[in-house]
Amino acid sequence: MTDLSFLSAPGMAAGFAAETRPRAHGAGIDVHEYDRVTGPLESLLQWPDACRAAALRHRAAAERAAARGHRRTAGERHRLAARWFHLGTLLPDPDRDRAAELAGEADRAMGQSLALLEPQARRLSGEGFAGWLRLPENTPGTANGKRFPVVVVIPGMDSTKEEFHALADALLARGLAVLAIDGPGQGVMAADTTMSADGHRSAVARALDVLAGDGDGGGADGGPLDLGRVAVVGLSLGGYFAASVAAQDPRVRAAALVSGPYRLDWDALVPFVIATLGRRCGSPEAARAFAEAIDLRALAPQLDGPLLLVEGGEDRIPGVTNGEALSAHLPHAEVLHVPHGNHLLGNALADWLPETADWLADALLTK
Template identity: 45%
Template sequence: MHTFFDQPDLLPGFADANRPRAIAAGIDPFQYDAVTVELTSIRDWPTAFARAGREHLARAEQADEQGLSASASEAYRDAALWFHFATVLPNPDLGAHAAAAKASADAQRRADPAAEHITDPDFAGILRRPTGIRAPVVVLIPGMNSGKVEFMPIADSLLRRGVAVLAIDGPGQGELATRSHWEPEYQKVVHRVLDVIEDRSDVDGQRVAAMALSMGGYLGALAAAHEPRIRALVSVSGPSALHWDQLAPYVTDTFALRTGSATAGRDFARGINAAEIAPRIAQPMRVLDGGLDVIPGVANAEPLARHAPNAEYLLIPEGNHLLETTRWKWLPDTADWLADHLRK
């Protein structure tokens, strides 16, 4: 069995494929190019990205000491992103992975003093609220190897529209990646998230929606099928089905790492069936795909929209996975769509 790291000449294509993802998350494109061009092996990726994270962390701490709060916040946010992207490989060195994930979470906690960091047995989250109002909430759900830190620009867009955002890491995701394994019944995670939101007085726990991305697009749909408290759902580049034997080693190795074994990973993949759960999603749902998002073994999200009773499907022909290269074509309108449904 070939693993991800056994593939020849892997580095250039991997760096190119992840460039839009990193830039969309907020990493400076010039620094990304400067770091990746110096790599001679894909195995050097985690070390190089963690080194860049430490450089930003040092700048942040220096700015903190000088009382330069804006510069410190920006540098902490950069550090959190670089540490996060050090974890996107299916790295068998779990110690290094855990250290980078912890460093990312710690830096993110220091990046935005106004944000609240929620620690729960079932998830970790960052709650950001508009000032002066008791706002409705959108829950951001990450995917296969993403995490709450990666979608802060999306959170910014929602905040500008008067919506609070709770970005989460569920079991096996983000800062919890090496402390737990994925939960195939992800609706249980979201159920707990909604309970926490409902118990708060500073947000409107009766008006909650979700935006779910990549594999999270399926996890969010699964949650909506079980949770009527979710008023509306946006699913971006979520799979409707996975065919294990056709998946690339990057995906199968990541599944094995995040579930605990290749057998568990295969079982998790086989359990993804959007056409089966879609008829139970009564809420308004917007499903988005990119026409250039072609991943071996992954069926796109069109069946999710087709089988759901109250869904719309938007295909952006020139869009990549997560539509990062065409964000201006869908995010403003989709953020408005969510805000509008939360006002009803």
């Protein structure tokens, strides 16, 4: 049984809120609202309900706006609700039912937002995955024979398909379709599946298979997607998952790893990460075996396509990718190092996000 007593330790709520603040900013949460919601917390056990309350306020505002015919405001408020519901899932919550409910509410709120703001967006699901497929704005399908490359966004240990809005929006603005997924052990999949070192490879493969056989995707009848041009971008632990996909699926042309782990040292992991992995992997024993399997050196010989490593110089997560450690194994990789960036670089969006989106666009749009 995983020890979760640290969740109620003195000062844990304030420390976690401060550590998560840049991440919330990167996910599109106003930092002043974030401070109002998290500042009064006396125990981290109050975190999920506080985030849920914030989400419900945005949902109520969305419903009021929709009743007045203000579709954009309603859509934007639903999207904020999705972000807050997701933030409520970041803990290794002792209440598994509550965690599953919050993930489901985030999924629902994102669906309500996209229905209003991007009616061409679609929710996809299959064995081991659920995802949001979004197309560039004002896109009339296959007009003039144009088809859109696809970037698959892969979240990490405690992130989901509802988190990385800024990245998805930057890719869409550059003419790329975006499929953001929950894989095994993530988001709406966490209630029924567990995380494994190679689970996302299979999940992404199945997602691409669904798109290839779907007339509204990239099927033989000429859907809007060009599945001959696919890239993956992984965030945090998703960076390793993205590397695994790129190494083993020939359909993937390029990969970007943002704050991704080079390897995980179980003995160096903090209690929060150990507890979260225990929840996501199904047991403490499975979590340890999972951590011991995360090592990019084994994948390096197969990562021969374009590869971008994005790292923050202030990242304190043990084992996270760094250019010096990887240079001997991946000499062709490009490194975007942001000295003042933290984990996921939520404190330095302008210093990595545009360049990363440009890099992915160049990898897929350049013949």
